Amino acid sequence: MPTLLETRASLQEAMVFLGALASGIEQAIGESANSISYLAGKHLGMAFSEDAPRTGDIEQALRSVTEILQKNNCLWQFEPFQPHDRPALVETTDAGDQVLLVFRDCMIRQSLFRFGHHQKGSLCNMMYGFFSGALLNIMRRDSTLEILHAGENGCYKKLTVGRTVSADTSLPERG
Amino acid sequence: MIEIEIHDQSCRGCQLCVDICPTKVFEYDAAQAKAVIRHAEDCIACLSCAYLCPSGALTHGNYHVVKNFYRDLDFSQKMEKFL
Numbered sequence: 677m678p679t680l681l682e683t684r685a686s687l688q689e690a691m692v693f694l695g696a697l698a699s700g701i702e703q704a705i706g707e708s709a710n711s712i713s714y715l716a717g718k719h720l721g722m723a724f725s726e727d728a729p730r731t732g733d734i735e736q737a738l739r740s741v742t743e744i745l746q747k748n749n750c751l752w753q754f755e756p757f758q759p760h761d762r763p764a765l766v767e768t769t770d771a772g773d774q775v776l777l778v779f780r781d782c783m784i785r786q787s788l789f790r791f792g793h794h795q796k797g798s799l800c801n802m803m804y805g806f807f808s809g810a811l812l813n814i815m816r817r818d819s820t821l822e823i824l825h826a827g828e829n830g831c832y833k834k835l836t837v838g839r840t841v842s843a844d845t846s847l848p849e850r851g
Numbered sequence: 852m853i854e855i856e857i858h859d860q861s862c863r864g865c866q867l868c869v870d871i872c873p874t875k876v877f878e879y880d881a882a883q884a885k886a887v888i889r890h891a892e893d894c895i896a897c898l899s900c901a902y903l904c905p906s907g908a909l910t911h912g913n914y915h916v917v918k919n920f921y922r923d924l925d926f927s928q929k930m931e932k933f934l
Binding site: 760781830 | 873874875890892893895896897898899902914915916917918919
């Protein structure tokens with residue numbers, strides 16, 4: 677049985693490879709690389725959340741996403757954040773329900789730093805895709821994850837969950 | 852809660868921290884010509900301000916340090932005996 681050290685070393689090697697790959701794709705095809713990473717993340721999010729309970733509550737859905745990430749040993753720790761000048765954690769806007777999220781441990785950030793690749797690139801779109809896929813399964817709603825700030829020790833993002841139920845007919849019906 | 856401090860004598864009032872902070876923790880005090888902490892409770896410990904400050908005037912405490920990758924597994928194991 678592999679030790680934790682060996683598992684982490686394998687993860688590191690895979691992520692460093694992925695970071696180099698994403699950087700190369702960006703150079704070769706430009707902004708189209710974002711769509712590839714987004715779709716890869718979305719498929720991952722949908723696959724991981726296949727059996728997650730359905731809910732219309734955004735806070736409950738975020739707790740489910742955290743559980744899904746932990747269950748699959750993904751190093752993507754995040755938490756909802758409410759600044760002093762924000763009246764509520766979830767803000768309702770014309771675009772949908774918005775929540776600010778702080779991302780701490782992130783294997784993508786570490787992969788990028790390992791080779792000095794810049795943040796907010798195509799690989800960061802994988803996380804956007806992951807949330808989009810997972811929330812589509814859990815809430816049946818489309819969402820966007822905008823990077824407000826990418827820092828050395830943490831990132832600050834805005835999650836917007838649309839109000840209309842997704843018309844994606846490929847989603848399996850569940851109770 | 853995350854602790855954040857500005858070393859008064861080091862701050863040159865360049866306002867880089869005011870500009871970079873995504874949660875508006877700092878404000879510029881024109882009278883003192885220095886940055887001041889207004890909303891320490893909003894600090895998310897991204898550490899961008901500390902990395903950016905040319906004078907190294909900013910220090911953080913009681914925050915979560917992200918899990919960094921190992922540089923090299925064999926090297927790390929060899930170094931362990933010194934730690």
